[in-house]
Amino acid sequence: MTPGSNLPLNAVRVAVDVTAPVRLDVSGLLLAANGKVRSDDDFVFYNQPSGPGVTHSAAAGGDTITVDTAAVPEGIEKIVVTASPDAPGATFAGTEPTGTVRNADDGSVIASFTPPQLGPETALVVVEIYRRGGVWKVRAVGQGYANGLAGIATDFGVSVAEPAAPAAAPQAPAAPPAPPAPPAPAGQWGPPAGTAAPVAPPPAAAAPAPAAPAPGSGKVNLDKGRVSLQKNQTVSLVKGGRPLLTSVTMGLGWEPAFRGKSIDLDASVIAYGPDRKKVDNCFFGKLMILGGAIQHSGDNLTGEGAGDDEAITVHLGGVPQEVSGLVFVVNSFSGQKFSDVAKAYCRLVDAQSGEELVRFDLTHAEPRTGVMMAKLIRQFSGEWEMTALGEFVDARTVRGMVKPAAQAL
Incomplete structure (x- = not known):
């Protein structure tokens, strides 16, 4: 074999x-x-x-x-x-x-x-x-x-x-x-x-209580079109029996605080090797990493306006082999808590066609300043899998997310 x-x-x-x-x-x-x-x-x-x-x-x-x-x-x-x-x-x-x-x-x-x-x-x-x-x-x-x-x-x-x-x-x-x-x-x-x-x-x-049954029957792929994930669910980025290795964009969005005029949230991605050691991270202060395989759209200071607030494009086929996992995170640099943020979500989009492939809506929030939204994991077979996380931590910048994101891999 x-x-x-x-x-x-x-x-x-x-x-x-x-x-x-x-x-x-x-x-x-x-x-x-x-x-x-x-x-x-x-x-x-x-x-x-x-x-x-x-x-x-x-x-x-x-x-x-x-x-x-x-x-x-x-x-x-x-x-x-x-x-x-x-x-x-x-x-x-x-x-x-x-x-x-x-x-x-x-x-x-x-x-x-x-x-x-x-x-x-x-x-x-x-x-x-x-x-x-x-x-x-x-x-x-x-x-x-x-x-x-x-x-x-x-x-x-x-x-x-x-x-x-x-x-x-x-x-x-x-x-x-x-x-x-x-x-x-x-x-x-x-x-x-x-x-x-x-x-x-x-x-x-x-002994802890038994785990709740996982929704659905195992992992799903993209054959039936757009996939809507719940927390901790996984989708395999495979379509028609073939791994998706084209360019995808992780769009992250949110709305301003309910009682405020603006909120400065920052979307980032942290790249890890198989040993869970950070290889690099891409954020508003570093818009391109891994030789251009990952690119950031730039900082959005308010969260206002329609569509994704920040986007990170990943050329899956160009991600070097030393990288086996990507964790997408959002931080509140202004210090506002996620309990004051409305409708946070992340969605994976085919960068060529604009087709939405996977979506995860954050349906609950905690009074903390950082959240791990999703992770992409490269399988040994070469395919990538996306898992919805929705885990909150106290961190106002991507630097504070490196350790908890490694633990989430």
Whole structure:
């Protein structure tokens, strides 16, 4: 298989063997429609070798994640299989892991995948087993993380627990802010095998409430025309089976404060690499970044007038590979709170045709000075996905948005 390719599974029970010249820690995470684990039970690894329909086993040649698709709960849409070098701080440079998907009953090989061009990555999503239209499939992923298993944990809603011996576990990034809907319960990520004993999962009584069901059935694309998003919903920028790689404009708009004549809001975009480190940001003081791949329309000091107040154009095909995520933010430089702003929204428009592709209306506000409106994330397959955020923070300039926006990726 090649990165991004997929094929249907011809077996009910499948085993994913992950092998490499070095010892790897292999895990499986069961993800709901929102792309997050539901609870501690959805994280399957060496210290918790079984979960709903998924098991972990270790052998001298490598670890195996076995998926019984008939036993996977209805609310689970995919199982991602991850790997990380067992040696603390080790990267995949010079190491070629291979994921082999087999029929778990007769041992026959269904597919194999060796991610190409690995280097500084310290953790990797190898493959994912997912259901689409009632059919189970396997997709080759090969997405690397430079911040270890903690990076994968953060992406999939697992909270990273601090072990008793700090040197034994990777440093974890700050946990992302919880969404307003009841969050997916967090699991515990223990230290690699052979190091300090992992932290025990929290008692059942302390588990958060189950996540609210995600609206709709999974991600949507642009095939049926304009998409209207609600908070935390995602749309894949794919039309007719092909990724949208043309120029798009993120238009951001608002109306003046209810009791004021003007309001100075500033729209910006922050570009991040796979390690969630800021690459650059585009705002009224820096109207072009990344060699012209992203351009800002300029500052609007009042919010008055029809149409978008500020716009940021992104030439998707020209965004350098070092950039994997874009977060669009709005700040109140004048210090007015968003609770005094009317009808804030963002919309993604085809820059050539002017056709509105995606729209997100901010239906509630908080008395704070900054809001993360939306994010665009580049998938390993090359396509981009847009997710509505609507998360408020206290920050009057784009500089104050860099850290919270990184956590939102």
